Amino acid sequence: MFRLLRSEVYRLRRRFMPWVLLLLIVVAGVGFYVVVYASLQAQVEAMRSGAIPSQPGAEEAMRETLEAMRPDRVQSFGVQIVSGLGSVMLIVFAASHVGTEFAWGTLRTLLAHGAGRTTFLGAKLLSTALFAALFMFVGIVAAILGSYVVQAIAAGETRGVDLGAVANSAGRAYYTFLPYMALASLIALWARSAGAGIAAGLVVLLTEGLVAQLLVSLNTDYAKIVNYGLSRNTSALTRVVTTTSATPEPGFSTLPDQGQAAIVLAIYTVVFLALAFWRLRTRDITLG
Amino acid sequence: MADDVVLQTSGLTKRFGDLTAVDNLDLEVRRGEVVGLLGPNGAGKSTTIGMVLGLVAPTAGGAQVLGHEVRTHREQALAGVGPMLEVTSFYPHLSGRENLVAVALLRGGGAPARVEVVLTRLGLASRSASKFRTYSLGMRQRLGVASTLLGDPALVILDEPANGLDPAGQREIRELVRELAKEDRGVLLASHILHEVEQVCDRVLVIMKGKLIASGTIAQIAHRGSYYEIVVPDVGRASSALRALPGVTEIRETPAALEVVADAGRGAELNRALAAAGIYASAIVPRTSSLEDVFLELTEAESDVPAAS
Numbered sequence: 001m002f003r004l005l006r007s008e009v010y011r012l013r014r015r016f017m018p019w020v021l022l023l024l025i026v027v028a029g030v031g032f033y034v035v036v037y038a039s040l041q042a043q044v045e046a047m048r049s050g051a052i053p054s055q056p057g058a059e060e061a062m063r064e065t066l067e068a069m070r071p072d073r074v075q076s077f078g079v080q081i082v083s084g085l086g087s088v089m090l091i092v093f094a095a096s097h098v099g100t101e102f103a104w105g106t107l108r109t110l111l112a113h114g115a116g117r118t119t120f121l122g123a124k125l126l127s128t129a130l131f132a133a134l135f136m137f138v139g140i141v142a143a144i145l146g147s148y149v150v151q152a153i154a155a156g157e158t159r160g161v162d163l164g165a166v167a168n169s170a171g172r173a174y175y176t177f178l179p180y181m182a183l184a185s186l187i188a189l190w191a192r193s194a195g196a197g198i199a200a201g202l203v204v205l206l207t208e209g210l211v212a213q214l215l216v217s218l219n220t221d222y223a224k225i226v227n228y229g230l231s232r233n234t235s236a237l238t239r240v241v242t243t244t245s246a247t248p249e250p251g252f253s254t255l256p257d258q259g260q261a262a263i264v265l266a267i268y269t270v271v272f273l274a275l276a277f278w279r280l281r282t283r284d285i286t287l288g
Numbered sequence: 289m290a291d292d293v294v295l296q297t298s299g300l301t302k303r304f305g306d307l308t309a310v311d312n313l314d315l316e317v318r319r320g321e322v323v324g325l326l327g328p329n330g331a332g333k334s335t336t337i338g339m340v341l342g343l344v345a346p347t348a349g350g351a352q353v354l355g356h357e358v359r360t361h362r363e364q365a366l367a368g369v370g371p372m373l374e375v376t377s378f379y380p381h382l383s384g385r386e387n388l389v390a391v392a393l394l395r396g397g398g399a400p401a402r403v404e405v406v407l408t409r410l411g412l413a414s415r416s417a418s419k420f421r422t423y424s425l426g427m428r429q430r431l432g433v434a435s436t437l438l439g440d441p442a443l444v445i446l447d448e449p450a451n452g453l454d455p456a457g458q459r460e461i462r463e464l465v466r467e468l469a470k471e472d473r474g475v476l477l478a479s480h481i482l483h484e485v486e487q488v489c490d491r492v493l494v495i496m497k498g499k500l501i502a503s504g505t506i507a508q509i510a511h512r513g514s515y516y517e518i519v520v521p522d523v524g525r526a527s528s529a530l531r532a533l534p535g536v537t538e539i540r541e542t543p544a545a546l547e548v549v550a551d552a553g554r555g556a557e558l559n560r561a562l563a564a565a566g567i568y569a570s571a572i573v574p575r576t577s578s579l580e581d582v583f584l585e586l587t588e589a590e591s592d593v594p595a596a597s
Contacts, residue, residue: 007393014382105377112341112373113391113435114366285343286335 099194
C-alpha cells in the first residue's frame with residue numbers, strides 16, 4: 001500500500017489539476033471576502049448618501065454580514081465559502097482521479113506491474129482523501145487571510161481567529177465531503193469515465209438537497225424520509241446552508257441530530273467504497 | 289514445476305458468454321528461452337497474457353509464475369514479471385522518465401535505481417524529459433519495453449513489442465529480446481509478425497480461436513509444411529511403394545508428381561524405395577516451407593472449423 005501511495009502522490013504532484021484547484025480555492029477564499037466586503041460597504045455608503053433608498057433594517061443586516069467576515073467568525077463564514085466551493089471541486093477531483101486511469105489506459109499498466117486491485121484502489125482513495133484535506137487546509141488559510149484583509153480595510157476593532165472553532169467546523173465540513181467523493185469515485189470506476197463520476201456527484205449534490213427541501217416545505221413528515229439522504233445530514237452536521245446566505249435553511253428544526261447525521265454519512269461512504277472495491281475486484285481489466 | 293520454469297499454465301480457459309477466447313491452454317516458458325505466442329488478431333493471445341498477469345480471471349485452469357499461483361498469490365507472482373501490454377499506456381502529462389519512476393515506485397525494491405539504466409538501454413535517455421504525449425508510436429513502444437526491465441524480472445512478457453517500430457527499431461527489439469534470454473530470463477513474445485518470431489524465438493505456440501494448434505521449435509513447426517516433390521511416370525504405383533516406408537507421414541498425389549511429407553534427409557531413402565519397386569524418379573526435390581507458409585496453412589485450416597461455444 002505504501003509503495004502505491006508513494007506512486008500516487010508522485011503522479012498527483014505532477015498533475016495540473018490539483019494545483020489549479022488549490023489556486024482556485026486560494027483566490028476564491030481571499031477574493032470572496034474582499035468582493036463581498038467591497039460590495040456591502042458600497043451599498044452601505046450609497047444608503048447613507050441617499051443614492052439608493054434605505055430600507056428598514058437593511059443597513060443593520062449588512063453590518064451583521066460585515067461582522068461575520070471578521071477573523072473571529074471564520075468558522076462560519078470562511079468555512080462556508082470553502083465547503084460550498086470545495087464540495088463541487090472535490091467531486092470533480094475525485095471522479096477525475098479515478099476515471100482518468102481508465103481514459104489513459106494506465107490502470108492496466110499499473111495492475112500488470114503487480115499492483116493489487118484492492119491496494120491500488122485503497123491508495124487511490126487515500127490520496128484523494130489526503131488531497132481533500134490539503135485542499136480544505138489551504139482553503140481555510142485563504143479564508144483566514146481574507147478575513148484579516150477585510151479587518152485591515154475596515155480598520156475597526158482587532159479580533160483574532162478562534163483556531164479551535166475553525167478546526168472543528170472545517171473538520172465537520174471535510175467529513176461531509178467524504179460520501180460525495182466516494183460516490184463520484186464509485187461511478188467513475190463503474191462507468192470507467194471521469195465524466196460520469198462528475199455528473200453523478202454533482203447531480204446528487206445539487207438536486208438532492210433541493211428535492212429534500214421542497215418535500216419538507218410541503219409537509220414536515222417527509223423529513224422522516226429525506227433525513228436519510230445526504231444533503232439533510234450534511235446540513236445537520238455543518239449547521240449551515242449550502243447557499244452563501246448565513247440564515248438557517250427552512251425546516252432547520254426538522255434536521256436530524258448530529259449523531260445520526262455522522263452515522264448516516266459514514267454508512268453512505270462505506271457503502272459507496274465497498275461497492276467500488278467489489279466492482280474493481282470482480283472486473284476483467286480488458287480496457288483502461 | 290521445474291526450477292528453470294518461470295511460467296506454466298495448465299488448462300487455461302476463458303469464456304466470455306458463448307465465446308471461448310482461450311481454450312484449455314497449456315504452455316511453459318523456461319529461463320533463457322524465448323517462446324513465441326503466435327496467432328492472428330483475435331486468436332486469444334492478449335487474453336492469455338491478461339490471465340497470466342491477473343488482469344482477466346480465468347474461467348478454468350490457472351497460471352503459475354515462478355512457482356506462485358497468479359490467482360491466489362498475484363503480488364508474489366508478478367514481482368518477477370516485466371510486462372508490456374499490447375497497447376502501451378502511460379500518463380500523458382508525465383515525461384518518459386517520470387512515467388518509469390511512477391512504475392518503479394509501485395514496484396519498489398531496486399526498481400527506482402534502474403530507471404536511468406533502462407532509459408539508456410532502450411535509447412530513450414535523450415528524450416526522457418519529454419512528455420509521453422509527445423512521443424511517437426515507436427518511442428511509446430520503447431518506453432513500454434523499458435518498463436518491463438525495471439524490476440529485473442525473471443520473466444518478460446511482450447505483447448506485440450514491434451508494433452509501430454521502423455525496421456531499425458524492430459531489429460533493436462529483436463536483439464534486445466535475444467539479450468534478455470542470454471541474461472537467463474524467460475521471454476514470452478506474443479506477435480503476429482512472423483519474421484520477428486522466426487528470428488528470435490526458440491519455441492513457438494500457434495493459437496487460433498483460443499486453441500493451441502501447433503507447438504515446437506521453429507524448425508519443427510516449419511517442417512510441418514516441408515515435403516519432397518517427386519516426379520515419376522506412374523504416380524499411383526509410386527504412392528503405393530512409399531506409403532509403408534517408415535518416416536513418411538503423408539502422401540499427396542498431383543497429376544504430375546507426388547508430394548511426400550517425410551522426415552528431413554530422407555530423399556535418398558525415398559529414391560531407393562522407388563527404385564526397388566522398379567520406378568525411376570526423374571526428380572526428387574525437397575520443398576521447405578517458411579513459418580509464414582505453415583502459419584497461414586494452420587490458421588486457414590482452423591478458421592474453417594467453427595469456434596467452440
